[in-house]
Amino acid sequence: MTLRLYLLRRILLVIPLLIGLSLLTFTVSRILPGDPVGLAAGPQATPEIREALARQFGLDQPLPVQYLNYIAGLFQGDWGQSLYSRRLVLDDLRVFFPATFELTIAAVFIATVLGVPAGFMSAVYRDKLPDQVVRVIALFFVSFPAFWLAMIFQSILGVTLDWFPIGKRFDVLLAPPATITGMFTVDALLHLDFQAFGIALSHLATPALVLSFGSLASVTRITRTAVLDALDRDSVRMERALGIPYRVILSKYVLRNALIAILTIVALEFGWLLAGAVLVETIFDFPGLGLYAVESSLRLDFEPIMGITILYGIVFSLINIAIDIAYGIIDPRIRYG
Amino acid sequence: MRKVLHALLMFAVFAALALSFTPGSVRLAWAQGGENILLYGGNQDIDNIDPATGENYSINAALLSLYDALFIVRGENLEPNLVDTWEVSDDATVFTFNLKQNARFHDGSPVNAAAVVYSFNRLMTLEGPPTYRWAGIAGPDSAVALDEWTVQFTLTQPFAPFLGTLTQMYVVNPAIVEANRGEDFGQTYLRTNSAGSGPFTQGRWEIGNLYEFVAVPDYWGGWPEEGRLDGYLWLIQRDSQTQLNSLLARETHVADTPSGEDIARIQEDAGLNVQQNFGYFINTLKFNTQGEYTSDINVRRAVAYAMNYDALPEVLDIPVEVMPGPTPLNFPGAVSGLDVPTFDLDRAREYLAQSAWPEGGFTLDYVYVAEFTREEIPGLVLLEGLAELNITLNMVPMLWPDMVASCGSPETGPDLINIYTQPAYLDMDAHLYNQYHSGQWGSFTSCSFYSNPEVDKLLDDARVEGDAAARTELYNQAQTLIAADQPSVWMYAESSLMAFNNCVKGFEYRPLESLSLLFRDIWMQDCPA
Numbered sequence: 001m002t003l004r005l006y007l008l009r010r011i012l013l014v015i016p017l018l019i020g021l022s023l024l025t026f027t028v029s030r031i032l033p034g035d036p037v038g039l040a041a042g043p044q045a046t047p048e049i050r051e052a053l054a055r056q057f058g059l060d061q062p063l064p065v066q067y068l069n070y071i072a073g074l075f076q077g078d079w080g081q082s083l084y085s086r087r088l089v090l091d092d093l094r095v096f097f098p099a100t101f102e103l104t105i106a107a108v109f110i111a112t113v114l115g116v117p118a119g120f121m122s123a124v125y126r127d128k129l130p131d132q133v134v135r136v137i138a139l140f141f142v143s144f145p146a147f148w149l150a151m152i153f154q155s156i157l158g159v160t161l162d163w164f165p166i167g168k169r170f171d172v173l174l175a176p177p178a179t180i181t182g183m184f185t186v187d188a189l190l191h192l193d194f195q196a197f198g199i200a201l202s203h204l205a206t207p208a209l210v211l212s213f214g215s216l217a218s219v220t221r222i223t224r225t226a227v228l229d230a231l232d233r234d235s236v237r238m239e240r241a242l243g244i245p246y247r248v249i250l251s252k253y254v255l256r257n258a259l260i261a262i263l264t265i266v267a268l269e270f271g272w273l274l275a276g277a278v279l280v281e282t283i284f285d286f287p288g289l290g291l292y293a294v295e296s297s298l299r300l301d302f303e304p305i306m307g308i309t310i311l312y313g314i315v316f317s318l319i320n321i322a323i324d325i326a327y328g329i330i331d332p333r334i335r336y337g
Numbered sequence: 338m339r340k341v342l343h344a345l346l347m348f349a350v351f352a353a354l355a356l357s358f359t360p361g362s363v364r365l366a367w368a369q370g371g372e373n374i375l376l377y378g379g380n381q382d383i384d385n386i387d388p389a390t391g392e393n394y395s396i397n398a399a400l401l402s403l404y405d406a407l408f409i410v411r412g413e414n415l416e417p418n419l420v421d422t423w424e425v426s427d428d429a430t431v432f433t434f435n436l437k438q439n440a441r442f443h444d445g446s447p448v449n450a451a452a453v454v455y456s457f458n459r460l461m462t463l464e465g466p467p468t469y470r471w472a473g474i475a476g477p478d479s480a481v482a483l484d485e486w487t488v489q490f491t492l493t494q495p496f497a498p499f500l501g502t503l504t505q506m507y508v509v510n511p512a513i514v515e516a517n518r519g520e521d522f523g524q525t526y527l528r529t530n531s532a533g534s535g536p537f538t539q540g541r542w543e544i545g546n547l548y549e550f551v552a553v554p555d556y557w558g559g560w561p562e563e564g565r566l567d568g569y570l571w572l573i574q575r576d577s578q579t580q581l582n583s584l585l586a587r588e589t590h591v592a593d594t595p596s597g598e599d600i601a602r603i604q605e606d607a608g609l610n611v612q613q614n615f616g617y618f619i620n621t622l623k624f625n626t627q628g629e630y631t632s633d634i635n636v637r638r639a640v641a642y643a644m645n646y647d648a649l650p651e652v653l654d655i656p657v658e659v660m661p662g663p664t665p666l667n668f669p670g671a672v673s674g675l676d677v678p679t680f681d682l683d684r685a686r687e688y689l690a691q692s693a694w695p696e697g698g699f700t701l702d703y704v705y706v707a708e709f710t711r712e713e714i715p716g717l718v719l720l721e722g723l724a725e726l727n728i729t730l731n732m733v734p735m736l737w738p739d740m741v742a743s744c745g746s747p748e749t750g751p752d753l754i755n756i757y758t759q760p761a762y763l764d765m766d767a768h769l770y771n772q773y774h775s776g777q778w779g780s781f782t783s784c785s786f787y788s789n790p791e792v793d794k795l796l797d798d799a800r801v802e803g804d805a806a807a808r809t810e811l812y813n814q815a816q817t818l819i820a821a822d823q824p825s826v827w828m829y830a831e832s833s834l835m836a837f838n839n840c841v842k843g844f845e846y847r848p849l850e851s852l853s854l855l856f857r858d859i860w861m862q863d864c865p866a
Contacts (some may be wrong), residue, residue: 035742038781041466047779048472052464085384086528087544095544151578159586166583172376172547172570285574287545300738 003328007321014317018310019071025309026067029302036300040083057083070306079310080303082296089307092292097311098182099169100281100288104274106185106208111215112266118216119223120258124250126228134220142217146276150210150283157206164206167285171199207284211277215269219262226261230254259330267323271316373567373861375841377854378574378583380594383548387527388456388507390465397505398853399571402550404507404533405448405558407434408500410849411858413669415501415763418558419448419508419534429495429803436486441557442510442534450482455511457490463522470502470761495801497808498764505762509533536560536857540568547572550856561843564860584609584836587865592836593852597655603836608865612835615658616848617665617768618759622703622715622826623785625754627747630699635692637823640701640753641678642685643722644715649829652714657829663769663819665830667848670765672813675820677827682725689726697727704743704751707734712755715828744784754784757831763849765812770796773819787824840864 037059041050054060058069073080079089122134158166169184170176177187177196184200230236231254239249278290289308296304328334383399385391391400401409409418417423423434440448457480460468471479474496481489492499510532517526531539536556540549548571552560572589574580580592581599585606595603595611603609624631624640631637646659664671678684689695703719705712713732720730733751735743743749760767771777774796775788792815799811833851837844843859 033739033742035745036738038741038745039738049464049466049468082384085382086387086390086524087384092544154579154582159582162586166586166588167574167579168546168572172572173374175541176543283576283579285546285572285576285579287543287573291575292545298736300736 003325007325010317010321010324014314017317018313021313022071022074022306022310023067025306026070026302029300029305030063030066032300036083036302039299040301053083057081070303074310079307082301082304084299084301089303092304093289093307093311094182096287096289096292099286100274100277100290102183102185103204103208103211103277103281103286103288104270105183106204107211107215107273107277108266108270110208110212111219111269114212115216115219116223116262119220119262120227120250120255122220122224123227123231131224134224138217138220141213144213145279146210146214147279147283149213150207150280153206153210154283165203167203167207167283169200169203169286170196171203174199176200207280207286211273211280215273218269219265222265223258223262226258227254229261230257233257256330260327263323263326263330267319270319274315275312373565375566375569375591375856375859375861376589377569377571378580378589378592379571380573380575380577380580382545382573383571385528386531387465387524388505388509389460389463389467389522389527390524391528392466392505394850394852395571397850398856399548399550400507400533401535401850401853402537402856403531403535403539404509405440405535406505406507407453407503409855410504410763410847411855412845413667413763413848415504419453420503423500425500425803427803429497429499429801430492432490432492432499433483434488434490436488438486439557440534442513442532443538443553444510444513446510446512447485448508448534449485450488451485452508452511453488453506454480454482455514456508457506459509459514459522460506463524467505470505474499495803497800497802498762498766501762501764501767507533537568545573556857558857561858561860563842564862566856566859566861569856569859580836584838587838590838590841590861590864591854593854595834595836597653597834599836600656600834608839610837610839612837612844612846613656613832614846614848614851615656615665615667615830616759616833616846616851617668617830618757618833618851619660619665619830620657620712620715620755620757620828621660622719622828623754623756624824624826625747625750625752625784625786626788626822626824627786628750628752630694630701631752633692634823635688636694638678639685639688639692639726640719640723640728641823641826642681642688643726643728644678644719644826644828645680645722646828647680648718649715652718653711653829655711655834656832658832659829660827662827663773663816663825664765668760668765668768669763670809670812672816675817677820678823680722682722685722685726689728700729700731701752702731702733703753703755704733704735704740705755706737706740711831715755719826741781744781745779747778747786750784750786753826754781756781756784758782760849765808766796766800769812769815769819770800773815773824785824787819787822789818789822792818792822838864 037050037054041053058066070080081088118134122131125131154166157164176184177191177193180187180190185197185204188197188200236249236254239253277288278294281288281290293308296308379395381393381395383395385396386399386403388400388404405419407418407420409416419436419440420434421437423432425432436450442448458477461471461475461477474492474494476493479490479492483489513532514523517523519525529542536558537550537552540551542548549568551568552566574583577594577596577599580595581602583589584592600611603611624637626632649659650657661673662675662677666673689697703716705716716730716732723730740754743751758772771780771782773787773792775793777783778786795811795815799808802808802811840861840863841859842862845858847855
């Protein structure tokens with residue numbers, strides 16, 4: 001099967017996946033006890049006001065009809081409306097998703113840039129001092145809760161040292177770069193506005209660093225294991241026997257063999273961070289999807305919950321497809337089928 | 338592979354360079370913002386600024402800036418705003434208002450009677466959350482323009498507290514709403530766009546992040562003599578630690594909900610101050626008066642006497658003032674000296690002895706918002722007291738939507754539920770009617786499912802009574818009866834905390850809308866850069 005056919009098949013398979021996901025989320029969100037309409041209508045709403053609200057949102061109809069209406073709307077680009085704020089879900093996702101996406105990319109970038117070399121070094125110097133140091137540091141980061149680290153870093157870097165802003169995505173008194181992707185650092189670069197890039201980056205730095213810590217530990221440990229595994233191969237022993245310089249063996253053969261495992265953990269971490277950024281977003285007032293998801297869930301705000309789930313479904317599917325393609329590039333022996 | 342690593346390395350170096358240059362520029366921009374741009378750290382988003390459908394403290398603060406209403410609350414007083422003079426018919430049914438003739442919308446058109454009629458009609462047609470104030474007493478046709486500057490409301494039944502409700506009747510510019518009417522009476526448009534006459538207009542409007550308000554220099558209602566803001570930024574800061582850090586780092590001028598634990602830290606800073614006031618935001622434990630055990634007045638009284646009220650200020654993380662009855666004493670018309678329980682286990686045992694369960698031996702559910710320690714801790718205090726009476730208190734944490742749902746009927750209502758209430762307008766009606774009138778069952782404020790025909794009649798009569806002294810007397814009687822029936826354990830009024838940089842002037846505490854700052858009265862003096 002050619003790559004193009006494979007891609008087409010994978011993308012088509014996403015559709016039933018999303019339908020299943022939406023059905024599951026819909027069912028779960030509707031069978032949960034609670035009175036989101038009463039909540040949205042306000043504490044002192046009369047039954048008439050509550051009924052009017054339910055009617056307006058179609059919540060007075062049977063559940064299957066509600067679901068079909070929702071899916072029909074979805075295909076027409078109507079992702080629904082928040083019961084609480086009454087804003088359109090698609091508009092909200094457009095604003096909040098790029099923020100979280102940018103934060104996650106930055107965090108994964110930091111975790112990879114620091115974690116892969118650390119894990120590599122740890123494996124090469126197995127059981128020697130560098131290995132022990134890296135393992136202790138990894139253990140340290142993986143065992144501290146992100147929100148606690150966030151508060152500590154905010155207090156130290158933001159208040160005591162005054163190096164970085166306390167929060168937000170951009171200097172509040174300045175307008176952020178005009179939206180192209182919604183990711184401020186990328187948009188600033190696309191506009192060739194380096195000052196804006198610097199401001200956006202300074203706001204991104206602390207939350208991304210804090211968010212990366214948990215993943216940093218995982219990436220380091222998985223890299224270490226993968227490299228150790230590659231080092232133990234007969235081929236490496238053979239290459240050493242042939243007198244190939246150790247440096248070349250490491251960079252050309254060992255790292256390449258370890259790369260599949262590293263890529264997998266990085267992709268997994270990307271997914272985890274994307275979904276788990278909420279605590280960091282809260283502390284740093286980073287208006288992203290995590291916060292939106294939590295607020296919507298607490299209010300049982302049906303359509304935002306559905307929208308977020310479907311968007312995450314799409315993003316996860318695309319990441320998986322991208323990773324599958326990357327496997328083929330790293331290891332040409334892999335065939336699509 | 339090596340190329341990829343090189344590219345990564347280059348990016349890292351570039352990023353590090355960019356980072357090392359930026360902090361200075363960020364501070365500089367802050368200082369350039371001008372002395373009169375107030376940076377406000379607000380705990381809550383401003384989800385929706387449509388006066389017909391949005392309602393909470395942050396939305397109200399925004400509406401107070403963008404719009405004008407017929408009346409406004411300053412301090413503890415109701416003051417006319419768009420209204421110049423008014424008349425009320427003896428039976429409290431017909432209200433006639435003469436409007437100020439100099440009021441102008443932001444586009445320069447007059448705020449006239451037609452605009453008031455249009456706005457009220459829109460409110461009542463859309464039946465959004467703010468409309469409950471007029472449910473059953475007015476409809477879309479209740480307001481009529483008698484001439485360009487006179488508007489008359491004819492209610493479907495007498496309602497003496499009507500004036501107080503008009504602080505939430507913001508007047509929209511009909512021309513703008515009609516131009517953006519769409520299929521939903523302009524709701525989509527007005528959700529994020531304003532059409533008002535208030536002292537501020539909208540600037541940057543970044544959903545979930547920040548909202549900019551720009552002062553109207555020649556605002557028709559005038560500005561304080563001492564000065565005014567050029568504008569303000571409402572920065573959403575959900576975490577109280579972040580609010581504190583921003584205030585300390587001089588990145589904001591106001592923090593609207595600092596935690597009680599932060600007060601000392603803020604007071605240590607000579608440039609900051611904390612305004613701590615007790616308002617009408619009160620915490621009560623509501624008994625299900627139709628419940629198996631709690632329908633017995635003696636059980637209710639026993640439980641109320643087993644609550645260690647004096648412990649509350651010590652164990653809660655925010656300053657509180659224990660309530661002396663159904664109404665906070667600083668609320669206009671509150672009756673003092675009512676016979677309400679204090680912590681007295683002997684009296685508790687006496688009441689229990691008169692109930693059908695003189696030895697106790699039963700379990701009561703105590704429902705509170707999950708993870709909300711301020712509601713959980715009073716339950717633990719009560720649990721200790723009730724243990725002495727051989728009554729078990731079962732702590733039941735719930736999500737807020739589930740709590741609201743449980744108050745739907747007496748069958749699902751919990752034995753005891755911890756609930757915060759706040760009156761919506763400056764009248765005893767707002768405080769008592771929705772909590773203690775049997776016609777209000779189904780909403781969470783009436784989760785005690787209290788029914789006393791005598792109280793119902795007093796509350797109904799007070800709505801009809803035009804004479805102020807006679808109304809006060811009716812409410813006095815109602816409060817006395819309610820206190821005797823003990824449908825709730827009246828717990829405490831929570832202090833409203835706001836932290837300010839000392840350069841922020843003009844703050845006056847408004848107990849009714851305690852968290853909605855009246856930005857039109859605020860100015861700044863010598864703010865540090």
